[in-house]
Amino acid sequence: MFNTQLFEAQSLLLDAYDPEKDAVIEAGFTRRWDYGWGSQLDAAIHPLSSFQVKKKREEQLKRSAESRDSFLFAVRLREDARFIGVLELPWVSWSNRLAWLKVLIGEENLETMYLAEALTMGLRYAFEELDMALVASSTGEFQPQVLHTLLNAGMKPYVRQRQMVYFKAQYWDRIIVGISQAEWNTHYREE
Amino acid sequence: MNGDSLTGNLVRLVAIDLDEDARLLSEWDRDSEFQRLLNSESASRYNSKQVREFFEKEIDSMHFYMIQRLEDNRKIGLIDLNGIDWVSRSAWVGIGIGEREFWGKGYGTDAMKVLLRYAFTILNLQRVTLNVFDFNQRGYASYKKSGFKEEGRLPGALFKAGKRCDLIFMGILRSEWEELQNQTQ
Numbered sequence: 001m002f003n004t005q006l007f008e009a010q011s012l013l014l015d016a017y018d019p020e021k022d023a024v025i026e027a028g029f030t031r032r033w034d035y036g037w038g039s040q041l042d043a044a045i046h047p048l049s050s051f052q053v054k055k056k057r058e059e060q061l062k063r064s065a066e067s068r069d070s071f072l073f074a075v076r077l078r079e080d081a082r083f084i085g086v087l088e089l090p091w092v093s094w095s096n097r098l099a100w101l102k103v104l105i106g107e108e109n110l111e112t113m114y115l116a117e118a119l120t121m122g123l124r125y126a127f128e129e130l131d132m133a134l135v136a137s138s139t140g141e142f143q144p145q146v147l148h149t150l151l152n153a154g155m156k157p158y159v160r161q162r163q164m165v166y167f168k169a170q171y172w173d174r175i176i177v178g179i180s181q182a183e184w185n186t187h188y189r190e191e
Numbered sequence: 192m193n194g195d196s197l198t199g200n201l202v203r204l205v206a207i208d209l210d211e212d213a214r215l216l217s218e219w220d221r222d223s224e225f226q227r228l229l230n231s232e233s234a235s236r237y238n239s240k241q242v243r244e245f246f247e248k249e250i251d252s253m254h255f256y257m258i259q260r261l262e263d264n265r266k267i268g269l270i271d272l273n274g275i276d277w278v279s280r281s282a283w284v285g286i287g288i289g290e291r292e293f294w295g296k297g298y299g300t301d302a303m304k305v306l307l308r309y310a311f312t313i314l315n316l317q318r319v320t321l322n323v324f325d326f327n328q329r330g331y332a333s334y335k336k337s338g339f340k341e342e343g344r345l346p347g348a349l350f351k352a353g354k355r356c357d358l359i360f361m362g363i364l365r366s367e368w369e370e371l372q373n374q375t376q
Contacts, residue, residue, distance in 0.1 A: 044278055095233035096349045133355070134348050159343030159360045163318055166279040171317070176360070178345050 006125055009117050014073040014087060014125070017061065022074050022083045023054035029085070029106030034143060037167060038104045039086075069094065071125075075105065075118050084110050087122050089130075097133035099126045115149045120188070123153065127184045136178040140165045147175060154187045155179045196309055197256070199301040204256035204270060204309075212257055213243035215266060219289030227351050228327050229287040231358065254314075258288070258302045267293045270302050272310060272319075281318040282310060286330075295329055303337040307368055317365045324349060325357040338371045339363045 007014040027050040029035045036045035041056050048056075057072070064070045071089040076082060085105035092099045103118045105111035126132045137155060139146045142165075151157065159176035166172075197204040217239040219225055226234035237245075246255070254275075258268035268288035275282040284306060288299050310316045321339065323330050335341075339361040348358035 043276070093232060096231065098345075098348050133350075134345065136345055136348070157343075158345050161320060161342050161360060161362055163364060164279060164281055164320070164362070171279070176343065176345065178348070180347065 004124065004128070006121070006129055008078065009121050011078050012114055012117050012121065013076040013078050013081065014118075014121055015076050015081075017057060017072050017074040017086065018083075019054045019058045019061070023057055024050040025083050026050075026057075026086070026106065027053045029104075032106070032108070033168070034108075035104055035106055037140065037165075038102065068092075075103070075114070077114075084114065085118065087118055089122070089126060092130065092132070097131065099130065099132045099135050101126060101135050101137045112145070115146065116152060119149060119153045123179065123184060124188070127181050132181065134178055134180050135184075136176055138174055138176045140167060141173045141175060142167055147177075150177045153179070154183055156183075196313060197305055198261070199305040201262075201298050201301040202258050202260055202267075202305065204302060204305055205259050205266075207246060207250070207255055207257055209243050209246055212266065213246065214239040215257075215289070216242050216269065219287075222289070222291065225287060225289055225291075228324070228330065229285065231322065231324070231349055254309075256306075258286075258298065260293075260298070265290075267298060268302065270306050272306065272314075275314075275316075279318070280316045281320060282314075282316055284310075284319055284321045286321075299330070300333045300336050303333065307337060307363065311365050311368050318362060320360065320362045323359045323361060324351065325359060326351065331359065331361075334361050337363070338368055340367070 027048050030039065030041065030048045033045055041048055041053065060072055064072060069092045073087045074083055075085040075087050077084055085103065088102045089099050090102055101122045103115060103122055105115055105118065123135055126135045137150055139150065155177035156179065157175055157177050161174040163171035164174035217237055220236055223234045254272040256270050257266045258270055259266050267290040270284065270286040272282045272284055286299055286303060288294055307319060310319050321334060323334060325344065340363065342360045342362050344357040344359040346357050347355035349356050
């Protein structure tokens with residue numbers, strides 16, 4: 001009946017986030033400034049302890065369960081279920097059918113290999129399961145590889161917020177990208 | 192500089208009075224057009240107790256002000272700075288004039304000028320951001336007049352009154368605001 005698995009792709013799994021185990025590994029990811037900036041686990045970027053990450057992710061999961069307007073998944077390698085990052089829909093606006101999507105991969109080399117696949121999984125979930133009309137995402141211009149991946153996934157750059165981000169001693173633009181369900185259907189949906 | 196940096200030509204910004212203003216804010220929400228212009232989420236009704244509880248919980252994380260007319264001290268709207276990022280020194284602004292009879296008469300523009308002065312000269316921000324919906328042409332014109340520049344729009348991002356509409360992003364940098372001040376002096 002359904003040809004597509006939402007939570008399994010060629011190399012990756014979308015899984016429940018395990019605050020006991022995953023937070024320990026994610027705390028290590030926060031030593032990478034780009035991850036810390038993207039995760040917004042705290043207002044200022046700094047390495048977090050596993051206790052801090054666990055607490056924040058547990059709060060996030062609780063809010064998600066109560067309000068159903070956000071989602072958090074662990075991204076794991078399919079071959080050994082290793083935790084490599086998170087996929088979040090930090091805000092789902094049901095009345096507008098608008099969702100924000102964020103994918104964070106902890107290590108740079110794994111980001112290069114798997115960001116695109118994880119992003120596609122997030123878009124598929126948002127469009128084919130949640131029936132969103134538009135999915136948006138954002139990145140800083142200091143992350144050209146992330147922007148490149150977002151654009152390759154069919155997202156279009158719609159907004160450039162000038163000097164919105166201070167990172168590594170200078171101001172950078174924040175770029176907001178988006179893709180509509182119609183565009184998703186044209187580019188991705190399996191017949 | 193004027194001693195009271197929160198006073199403009201038509202309005203002053205005053206701290207919220209949780210008893211009196213919660214009732215006022217709840218009353219303004221009866222006008223669904225006001226809500227549609229102000230909020231991206233669906234319009235709803237909240238009683239004054241709910242409004243008060245919201246502010247009791249959130250007030251420390253936002254700079255929220257009522258817009259008061261200088262002429263008769265009547266409170267006619269609201270304005271707030273939220274989502275302040277002290278590292279990037281940026282914040283978001285939200286504004287609404289709740290009393291319809293004062294729409295399109297310059298009160299919102301004056302309140303925004305006061306807030307920007309506060310944001311750049313007191314809080315030392317370097318950027319202020321806002322969202323406006325494509326059907327809110329009056330708001331869009333007012334923000335342009337205050338110095339905001341459009342930075343793009345998410346097409347069909349919102350659903351209002353049975354139609355999809357664009358979510359417009361606007362921003363003003365401190366350097367642009369300072370240049371505007373120099374031009375007007």
